[in-house]
Amino acid sequence: MIPEIKLHNGHHTLFVKGEPFFCYAGEIHNSSASNLAYMENDVWTNLRGLNMNTVIVPIYWECLEPELGKFDFGLVDGVINQARENGMHLIFLWFGLWKNAESMYVPSWMKKDANLYFRAETVSGKRLNSISPLCQVAVERDALAFRHLMAHIKEVDKNDSTVLMIQIENEIGLLGTDRDYSKIANDQFNAPIPTDLGKHLSVTGTWKEAFGENAPEFFMAYHYAKAVETIAQAGKAEYPLPFYANAWLRQYPWSPGTYPSGGPVVETHPIWKAIAPSLFTLAPDIYVPYVAQVIDEYATADNPLVIPEVRKDATTASYCLYAFAQHNAICYSPFGIEEITLPPESVDMPPMAVMQALNIDPSAFDIKDSAKFLSKSYELVESLKPFLLESSDKRHCFIKRHEHDYGKLISLQHYNALIAYAPRQDSKPIASGGIIELTENKFIVFGMMSTITFSPKSGENVQVDIIELSEGQFINKEWQKGRILNGDEKMRFTLPETPSCYLVELYKY
Incomplete structure (x- = not known):
């Protein structure tokens, strides 16, 4: 062919x-x-x-x-x-x-x-x-x-x-x-x-x-x-x-x-x-x-x-x-x-x-x-x-566009995600990545050089927290889980300088 x-x-x-x-x-x-x-x-x-x-x-x-x-x-x-x-x-x-x-x-x-x-x-x-x-x-x-x-x-x-x-x-x-x-x-x-x-x-x-x-x-x-x-x-x-x-x-x-x-x-x-x-x-x-x-x-x-x-x-x-x-x-x-x-x-x-x-x-x-x-x-x-390769309606991407671009607010179906970009550094990547909505509460988060904070939609009288945050990779669409980061790491969900992938499950209370 x-x-x-x-x-x-x-x-x-x-x-x-x-x-x-x-x-x-x-x-x-x-x-x-x-x-x-x-x-x-x-x-x-x-x-x-x-x-x-x-x-x-x-x-x-x-x-x-x-x-x-x-x-x-x-x-x-x-x-x-x-x-x-x-x-x-x-x-x-x-x-x-x-x-x-x-x-x-x-x-x-x-x-x-x-x-x-x-x-x-x-x-x-x-x-x-x-x-x-x-x-x-x-x-x-x-x-x-x-x-x-x-x-x-x-x-x-x-x-x-x-x-x-x-x-x-x-x-x-x-x-x-x-x-x-x-x-x-x-x-x-x-x-x-x-x-x-x-x-x-x-x-x-x-x-x-x-x-x-x-x-x-x-x-x-x-x-x-x-x-x-x-x-x-x-x-x-x-x-x-x-x-x-x-x-x-x-x-x-x-x-x-x-x-x-x-x-x-x-x-x-x-x-x-x-x-x-x-x-x-x-x-x-x-x-x-x-x-x-x-x-x-x-x-x-x-x-x-x-x-x-x-x-x-x-x-x-x-x-x-x-x-x-x-x-x-x-x-x-x-x-x-x-x-x-x-x-x-x-x-x-x-x-x-x-x-x-x-x-x-x-x-x-x-x-x-x-x-x-x-x-x-x-x-x-x-x-x-x-x-x-799937439809992109559940995919939300970001990138730091210039020196004074500090971040992006992403509106998910049931949550908001605030992306804060790391400052530009010599010989390092710039903030880039994305969030893919798998279900109402489960997300693929990937990228580098940024910090992510999930919050409720405007007007909701609830708190948002993480059920599980795990690092790993997908092989043939199957998640190969590495460490579960439910300790201090989830208090500040930061994508490192090396391009990385995480699976996140949220809940509201």
């Missing part, structure tokens, strides 16, 4: 060999998969003990088709075999025409022919290192290569489902300009908007008339989405795995071109959804401090949550728990995962100038103690998966 996205109890869920599957993932560095010996020695060994089941790995067009029309699948086959040997699944990143707003990984024969495979231009006529999405011959070459790739993956992997999903391109858009100002782009920008887009969005006129100051970014979004749809359709015709595209977020200083203009940021989702229907979702790459806000923005009824890149400091364990528990994430994946188990002093941080230029929060790359917390989050989510 081909991996597929299906609606299950109201949640979009990945099914692998007919069973629901959560991707506890990590994305490796851009160049790691260009050498199989490096993967063997410096990647796979570093992932042990993280409770991962999926690795996000690039495929480089320049390596796949080094000569025009001649394909080499050696790296692809090697990575698939290594993943199987290590008990892992794969999500492949197709580094085709665009990676981080540039044409980094296109083959040399394409790089050298800038007339046929023309670049996008700034308003002053400067050519960028990014092939224009209006270059139809380049898009068609990408689509042909992707078709060959998907046919090969089907041939070698259809019976095993090692490969679960494909990301098409990476952080699409234009940097340094709000749109392509090449002649062909100018002609189309000044013409009426395409009828397919006008029909979907109920707008008419030129781009400027239809979209005002957003016209340049929306123009690029249309053409990138159209290019990606062409590529996706070619691949889907061979082997219809779930496909998605990812976004470099719209962020400070906010103007298109300071982030990749035309990428699938939230504001362009209506265009991407209309023009690239072969994608099952649009995914955020998250390095900003306001991670929970981005998660909420991207997790919508028509946009299942996939997080292919995210910060890898200790707080990632908290965001991981929130993504799965609140939004039934299909995938959660810190970037540079092969480094997370290494001694922090051995890992090179991105230069401060680079982080400033890209508006990246430097703390996102502090890996001290990250591995142990992320591993426990993955383990906890897997134990709770049967409950998370």
